[in-house]
Amino acid sequence: MSLFVTLAADILVAVLLAATIVTCLRLSRRISQLKGDEAALRQTIGDLMVATGTAERAIAGLRSAIDDSDRTLTTRIEAATTRSAELAAQVEAGETVVMRIGAIVAQMRTVPVRAEPSPAPRTAPEPEVRRTEPTSPNGERLGAAAAAALAMSERALARVRARAA
Numbered sequence: 001m002s003l004f005v006t007l008a009a010d011i012l013v014a015v016l017l018a019a020t021i022v023t024c025l026r027l028s029r030r031i032s033q034l035k036g037d038e039a040a041l042r043q044t045i046g047d048l049m050v051a052t053g054t055a056e057r058a059i060a061g062l063r064s065a066i067d068d069s070d071r072t073l074t075t076r077i078e079a080a081t082t083r084s085a086e087l088a089a090q091v092e093a094g095e096t097v098v099m100r101i102g103a104i105v106a107q108m109r110t111v112p113v114r115a116e117p118s119p120a121p122r123t124a125p126e127p128e129v130r131r132t133e134p135t136s137p138n139g140e141r142l143g144a145a146a147a148a149a150l151a152m153s154e155r156a157l158a159r160v161r162a163r164a165a
Contacts (some may be wrong), residue, residue: 087160088160091156091157091160094153094157095153095157097149097153098149098150098154100117100154101145101146101149101150102146102150104142104146105142105146107145108142108143
């Protein structure tokens with residue numbers, strides 16, 4: 001019986017030895033795979049560090065550009081505010097001028113028309129020459145100038161109001 005037990009023990013040791021060899025081969029393969037993954041992981045970490053450095057430099061550049069843009073925008077807003085105030089003052093002055101011109105035109109319309117002298121009897125008929133004389137010395141020109149000034153100021157006012165809206 002001792003031979004049978006020894007033989008059984010040897011077979012059991014051989015089976016366990018074969019199982020150990022198979023397990024060792026599997027573990028060796030996995031360790032090799034992990035070492036290969038470690039090299040790839042180190043490469044990936046290096047690439048990430050380079051990308052992080054590049055991103056930090058880009059962020060610094062963007063911050064600088066934002067600061068420049070902010071200063072430029074502030075300057076332009078201040079200039080626009082100044083121009084807006086100047087334009088509003090000019091529009092107000094233009095409206096005052098238009099009102100004064102309107103008052104002058106109204107006064108000129110109320111001025112009585114001068115009567116033309118009646119012609120003396122003529123002995124021989126002369127060829128008729130038509131002369132258009134204004135009813136007042138500068139009435140027609142003044143009226144035309146006033147109308148033109150009024151139209152121009154109304155257009156300017158409409159443009160200012162359109163920009164303000």
